[in-house]
Amino acid sequence: MADFLNLSDVHVQFGGLAVLSGVSFSMKQGEVVAVIGPNGAGKTSLFNAITGYIGITSGEISFCGERINGLSAHVIAKKGIRRTFQNGGLFGDLSVLENVLTGLHTKTPSTVLGSLLGSSKSRAHEHDAVVKARQLLETMAIGHIADHPAGGLSGGQQRMVEILRAIASDPPLLLLDEPAVGLAPPVRIQLRETIHRLAREHGLGILLIEHAMEMVMGVSDRIVVLNYGEKIADGTPEDIRQNREVLEAYLGHA
Numbered sequence: 001m002a003d004f005l006n007l008s009d010v011h012v013q014f015g016g017l018a019v020l021s022g023v024s025f026s027m028k029q030g031e032v033v034a035v036i037g038p039n040g041a042g043k044t045s046l047f048n049a050i051t052g053y054i055g056i057t058s059g060e061i062s063f064c065g066e067r068i069n070g071l072s073a074h075v076i077a078k079k080g081i082r083r084t085f086q087n088g089g090l091f092g093d094l095s096v097l098e099n100v101l102t103g104l105h106t107k108t109p110s111t112v113l114g115s116l117l118g119s120s121k122s123r124a125h126e127h128d129a130v131v132k133a134r135q136l137l138e139t140m141a142i143g144h145i146a147d148h149p150a151g152g153l154s155g156g157q158q159r160m161v162e163i164l165r166a167i168a169s170d171p172p173l174l175l176l177d178e179p180a181v182g183l184a185p186p187v188r189i190q191l192r193e194t195i196h197r198l199a200r201e202h203g204l205g206i207l208l209i210e211h212a213m214e215m216v217m218g219v220s221d222r223i224v225v226l227n228y229g230e231k232i233a234d235g236t237p238e239d240i241r242q243n244r245e246v247l248e249a250y251l252g253h254a
């Protein structure tokens with residue numbers, strides 16, 4: 001499945017500024033790939049391009065053999081590419097459970113009319129969704145806060161809920177934008193284990209932007225390094241650790 005996600009010579013320009021310059025890489029289903037690089041290297045722009053939040057100037061992005069650049073963010077999400085954002089985006093007034101349920105929404109085939117009429121089929125789907133959402137919360141050991149308003153949670157808990165919301169619909173590809181930010185060390189370990197499990201046991205492809213190097217090195221099968229919008233390296237954590245250009249560009253020393 002070499003063509004699970006494929007980027008070929010992707011360019012993005014804002015006005016005269018080249019934000020991504022000829023970026024190519026591909027990833028397989030079940031693979032965990034980290035995108036690293038200094039501030040302003042183009043990591044978030046890369047995520048925005050894959051998920052349809054910004055258009056690309058040239059090149060091609062395909063998912064499961066189908067070209068997706070040019071499609072709207074909504075259509076791309078429906079094809080099974082889900083993401084989290086750097087700055088959350090939970091519904092603060094809704095409970096944790098309700099937030100996770102919003103991630104299941106597109107998968108729950110109950111119609112609005114069915115819900116209004118309270119049809120038994122609708123209620124059954126609703127019940128299944130609630131059971132699944134509660135299970136997800138249990139897997140991350142936050143089942144006990146299911147009914148708490150999301151707005152009152154710690155930053156780390158909010159991040160976990162956001163990730164659960166993104167994976168609730170079993171997307172084949174998950175993009176995580178700095179998932180470890182604000183997480184205490186034990187929660188980071190939990191997150192790392194969750195990412196491993198999602199990839200190994202559930203076959204999710206996971207692309208993540210991360211600055212926390214222990215997380216990047218511990219969780220990734222492969223690392224793609226961007227610098228000034230160009231890909232300067234692509235390899236295993238071990239390759240990247242020893243790559244002179246990466247050390248110079250990213251860590252500021254060789």
Ligand SMILES: Nc1ncnc2c1ncn2[C@@H]1O[C@H](COP(=O)(O)OP(=O)(O)OP(=O)(O)O)[C@@H](O)[C@H]1O
Binds near residue numbers: 014038044
């Ligand atoms: N909407 C936009 N309009 C104009 N320039 C933008 C826009 N979004 C990003 N840029 C510019 O594109 C470049 C890449 O930014 P991007 O946010 O993708 O980098 P990044 O690697 O994610 O950085 P960070 O690690 O700081 O989040 C930067 O020079 C940024 O100023």
